[in-house]
Amino acid sequence: MNYLNLFPLRLSTTQDFELYNRCPYLWLKLRCEYWTKYSYNIHLEFGKEFASALQTTRVAYYKDLLPAREAINLGLNQILDTFAVTFQEDNGNGLKTPAKMQEVFERYFVEFPLDYDIVPFILANGELSVEQSFDIELPFEHPELGIPLIISAKPDIIGYDNRDIIHLKDEKTASQSGLTDVIKTTNKYRVQNQGIQYVTLINRNNLLGEGRKITQMGYRRIPITKTKLSDRSGAIPKNSVVVEEYSFTMDAWYQEEWWQTTLLLVEEMLIAYKKHTAGVPRAFNRRYGNCEKMFQPCELTMNCSSGSAQDLERNGYVQMYRDKDTGEERPMREKRIKLGLPV
Ligand code: SF4
Numbered sequence: 422m423n424y425l426n427l428f429p430l431r432l433s434t435t436q437d438f439e440l441y442n443r444c445p446y447l448w449l450k451l452r453c454e455y456w457t458k459y460s461y462n463i464h465l466e467f468g469k470e471f472a473s474a475l476q477t478t479r480v481a482y483y484k485d486l487l488p489a490r491e492a493i494n495l496g497l498n499q500i501l502d503t504f505a506v507t508f509q510e511d512n513g514n515g516l517k518t519p520a521k522m523q524e525v526f527e528r529y530f531v532e533f534p535l536d537y538d539i540v541p542f543i544l545a546n547g548e549l550s551v552e553q554s555f556d557i558e559l560p561f562e563h564p565e566l567g568i569p570l571i572i573s574a575k576p577d578i579i580g581y582d583n584r585d586i587i588h589l590k591d592e593k594t595a596s597q598s599g600l601t602d603v604i605k606t607t608n609k610y611r612v613q614n615q616g617i618q619y620v621t622l623i624n625r626n627n628l629l630g631e632g633r634k635i636t637q638m639g640y641r642r643i644p645i646t647k648t649k650l651s652d653r654s655g656a657i658p659k660n661s662v663v664v665e666e667y668s669f670t671m672d673a674w675y676q677e678e679w680w681q682t683t684l685l686l687v688e689e690m691l692i693a694y695k696k697h698t699a700g701v702p703r704a705f706n707r708r709y710g711n712c713e714k715m716f717q718p719c720e721l722t723m724n725c726s727s728g729s730a731q732d733l734e735r736n737g738y739v740q741m742y743r744d745k746d747t748g749e750e751r752p753m754r755e756k757r758i759k760l761g762l763p764v
Contacts (some may be wrong), residue, residue: 445693471692472592493530539581593613620671624676739752
């Protein structure tokens with residue numbers, strides 16, 4: 422059996438830099454060899470659908486100028502039309518249901534009313550600065566295709582506060598209960614790491630136009646846990662806070678540090694990949710130290726102890742990628758063929 426690999430065409434903080442720093446070997450398996458095992462993931466689905474409903478409401482309010490109540494109702498209806506249709510009994514803590522999402526959605530706008538939140542603006546492409554994707558070229562070429570490597574940024578919302586300071590906000594629904602303070606802090610700084618990537622790339626490339634620069638990042642954490650939401654059927658207690666907000670200053674020094682460190686990291690990844698494809702053993706090492714230190718379970722744990730692709734296959738993993746146009750899972754082999762690469 423011929424096991425294929427392909428260096429990512431697009432790099433991101435969470436999928437690439439963070440994963441590579443955690444364990445280069447795991448990054449190779451997940452991001453270059455595309456080992457995957459399909460299962461419905463309530464946490465991913467819940468986060469995706471919640472973000473999409475927020476986008477619908479914000480576009481309706483800030484761009485289409487609907488009254489706040491109508492804009493919020495559009496988001497609520499979307500939850501019924503999409504998430505409630507695809508929802509499967511969950512593999513999480515039993516709290517992430519369509520009804521619970523609607524309840525949290527409604528409460529989100531009690532804590533951050535549309536009239537008083539940061540105000541997004543229209544970008545040069547005519548789109549509102551809500552859930553916009555920005556693709557930026559890195560000064561490196563893809564090792565097999567020879568085209569510039571791309572890095573992507575997709576912030577939830579960018580907008581002005583009442584002092585004309587531009588903020589970037591990232592919202593994440595969280596599910597874990599009983600997290601230690603160390604893990605909560607680690608998670609907070611993981612989001613900050615994503616924020617500095619977005620801010621640096623957008624500012625460096627003047628993507629907001631008219632000399633606008635982002636200087637603040639806010640992380641809005643929406644915990645869907647029993648302590649926050651009472652029980653499965655119960656309503657959220659009136660006085661409990663549903664959204665926790667953390668703020669980080671994104672100054673010029675911090676942005677430059679991130680940029681220079683990222684260039685070094687991408688260079689290291691490319692060198693390791695070239696060695697690996699040339700047959701050099703252990704070009705991507707396992708980082709046992711980081712693995713334990715971060716308390717993160719490994720997605721391919723059995724592979725760490727055995728190290729063989731055959732074991733992954735025996736455990737139900739396949740080399741598949743998700744086709745962006747159709748949303749379908751397709752064999753990775755097809756991706757290489759589509760790109761004109763040998764298989
Ligand atoms: S279990 Fe092994 S392969 Fe997985 S992250 Fe830890 S060190 Fe890396």
